[in-house]
Amino acid sequence: MRILLIESESQTTAAITTALNAQQYAIDAVDQGQVAIEMVQAYEYDLLIMTAGAELAEIRWCRTLRSQNYSAPILMLMTTNNSRDRVLALNAGADDCLAKPFDIAELVARVQSLLRRRQAVFTSSLDWDALKLYPDSRRVTWQDNPLSLTAKEFRLLQLFLENPLRIFSKDVILDRLWDASEAPGEGTVASHIKGLRQKLKASGITYEVIETIYGLGYRLTPPPDAKNKSTLSSPDRAVLQQEVLAEVAAMQADLRESLDEEVAIFEQFAAQLVAGQLNQSLLSQAQYQAHQLIGTLGSLGLSEGSQVAQQIDQLLQTSGSLGQADAERLLQLVASLSIAIAAAPSIAIPALSPNVDSIRLLIIDDDTTLTKVLRRAAIATGFEVEVATTLEQGRAALRRSYSGEIPPPDVVLLDLIFADSEEDGLSLLSELAAQNSTIPVVALTVRNSLRDRITVARLGGQAFLHKPISLTEVLRVVTKLLNPAPPSEAKVLVVAHESQILEQIIELLPPWGLQVTTLADPEQFWEILTATVPDLLILDVEMPEFSGIELCQVVRQDPQWADLPILLMTSYGDSEVIHRVFDAGADDFVGKPIIPPELIARITRRLEWTRLRKRNR
Template structure:
């Protein structure tokens, strides 16, 4: 756990650092309030210890600024950061000032070490998902007081960082932590790289496994980070984890309601001061609180409470309030108190009925890897690394088993050890079989040799990436990750803007099970910077904020050249036709009435995402051939080059021209030429795997991007396409058979160019050479590449 101490007295700061470090906390010290606020803006902490008597900016003012700050996507919990005040003042008034400014607790100087540490533990416990002094997860127990850890009855001996890592997970048992999050929580200024986190995770898993814990006790969430593996129903003592998504969502909503019930009561208390004490200065605030309650209560299942709050809002809107209205207001408040004290029992559906296409759009599957090898040492090393990456791994040792697995449950990626079989011919035959039965599955090949002939054989038989068998296992998994990132879908991002924090947490619970990445913002003044930081796929806006309206934010989005296409969904507690007309007039795509019904909101957002997918498909795809267009492929190719720099892999860029297309147009008509291009584009899509880039750049010109492929391998792959083209005839719309050929040029990154423009020119130059050679030799089709020494490598068929 990471603690920031803001203390100007060097001796006190050193004493605090010594005490807290001894209890396995990571400590950073700031000497004044301004420096402390700067650190809070830059890093995430679990607790703030704050001296009151600071120079320039005193501790009370620092506390106020922390509490008034809006959450950001990378530091969403800063406004709720637990704050412990250190004060030399002992009067009740001085302590009250600190607590009113937002502090959670205080300790009077000179402090007692035991009391200080106990209060810190209490604050961290209150802020975490567990309130128990002893942290438990199944058979694992961690005692923060004695820093002792045991699994069952067996004690665990951990390093300080392993202890801190385990405590972090136990205090936030439902949260997923990225490597960056863990670094911020457990290290101070001298934080190491993310590899250090993986090393500590690996060591901790091994120690847990040694005392009987499951190997995946600490679970990897693909593409996100790490968390404690959810307990089975039998392992829970006080409650059960629901098996269905709907039950789980209801359970989480209940937990959110419990955490915010005190705040709800405070909102009702403000309204009661107007109704019972006739405090008219609070009437505007009370109206706002009633409006917020009307939207939030129904979301948590209190449908009647939501209606009562709406009636209260209507009464408070009148000015001045007559005695009869005050009486009615008091009666409604008493009823509202009774309603929210009874557990919610909403039967409204949470999970919508959606089409399979839309459901698949929101679901991100964990990748499965098929490993083909008989090397036991290699498999053991690979298995331990797979735990860090959370890949579903299947091992096959025979060709027959491989084909059966691919046909029954196709993996996301195949990892083939060429030494698995007695002869290279057997391995090549298996590669060919994989290409025939599941050509879209990328295959990474590991080999003990480094000859060009073997590389060419792998390329000819469908291998997509070739690595040396001596490559360290972590680098092999990095290569697997990069290939999968290009082949698998990424979660859609939703930005929800509402000033009701309880409602934001509820919406996060409702939307997250659908594979959506939810970002929330409760301060509309930070809307624009958050929008540009998050870059969401769908924007959800509340209709009303204290200073301006959601409609105005919607209009700002529609008036911006970059964001005008962004889908906007408005949340509104008003369903009058006039309000709805204003919503659509402002440019919103849809609206959802408060109180929010989970199923309706999810369905509307998923429908918006489906529309986004269709629009992007239209914008990114060449309408004639169905492959990528020039604009989209340029973005993807640039990404290839950046990834190549990080992983030191080559990239092959091919430029292809369909030969004699003008003759086809002249003889059969342009409709026939279009049919030829359409079928040729389909052939290219079939011939290259999903992570390769296939694009039409105009006319009869196509561009191919192949990651992890050399110039020679690229030429061989195009030769395979030529062979397939020779084996099938293209037909016009009238059924007439047309025989076509193509010429191509290939360039390699970074040898033939450091940027896409240069690579294209090099490949285009090779293409022109290939065309000249075809004319000179009367060959049907040629493929050419230019080596750095400017000598030609030309293959003819």
């Protein structure tokens, strides 16, 4: 994506450029109107960002661009915060306005929203193999030959093509495609699905376009080329599985051969304890060796050996009070370790996932045994994998992806402990957070303190996996992270006075299977609430006439709505308001300006908790 930034303040230009570069956008920055005109004429941009000065010349230029049918989105940065100028900018053709000074995270969110909207608007066709649906002209073709579909069949096919990963129940399809006045039954859906399938087959399509998920509904079948990309043949998969098992056997043999070195470290440390001496360097070495063995043995399916390594690690953590009895206990554990490593490994090969063909995995971990077997298993599952055994190698891989030399990883698996470095994995995670990186990071570590878990969460980590952990579970978490199951169809009522908030929510929630009703006038709240019967309610705290807190109190006073999940929207940092929010009976609050991933996470989590609570009653 290429963006033109027209801004005269150098500090603002630098801040915006840095933030958008971190999102992998290419930025051209100019500070003069004439240069900007020449740039727009010379290059095709996906978005324009410009500041409307006191004389509003940029607004006049925006009107001129629109009169010339210039179609790229325009984000206008306003030096004033009055509604008159915003109205002028929007009427001139700006797609969005943001008043200075602004929060850089909000600007990034608005840019992403405008670019998503542009992609949706300018999608001329929805494609499935050689099947094409043209929403604007209401046409469908297969290999350029037209298909004759009824209006309902067209909308049905469009529904599946727009949501290729979603499963639609018959009830949801009825809600989406039929008016309440028509009141058809579930048999109507089955009849239309059957009719659509017959017409698709009659056109020459030899594959099933819409598949039945028994007990759930229907969804779009992945096109043949996607299946070929994401599915290995049985012989290929069998070969890869054998390679993984062979790799495990070879690593187990290497472990047995190198065990003498680990045993020597533990025995030397035990001898020091007997002599009443304690060498901190040797202690650190023994602790690190125990950490490594926990993860390594667990990944190889040697669970008993991993448990013994954990007992050694726990013993070494109490170094300040260790004595001769502990030395004897350490030697006993070392003897058990030798027996456990000789046992037969029990390792499960992860099942091949149909949705991971494009997932690139960057593993940053100095446990070479673990990374080797994890890499093998990930490739067998369909991932593309790069391994970095030091933090610097990990940084180098990320820099190459930022520069476009290699595709960026979809997920980073990051250990928190590196023996040959004074820094740990949290430092790299902190750097990624400072860069506003959107790459999900999963901590994979033997460390398991609450402090570590909180730090990872604060720095934006998406998951925390504690070694030892099976390969299957690691790859399951990664796959689920990138292919989250959409929530079941649910109705959400949003009450807010600001039209911008309502528009943003209308854009965000429907792709997640949520039906959204919006209300800008709180005086109509009770009528709309009882008419829509929502599964979740979102209220803005600051509204004229009635505040969101007052509306929340009114809802909680009625026994019918006692269990309705309620989220209140309020600005971050106002502890007094947040306290009043929970006193009023709200379940949660959402900060303003809205951060899309946070809003989605809070809504889906609250709906899931509500479903679980109802199920357990």
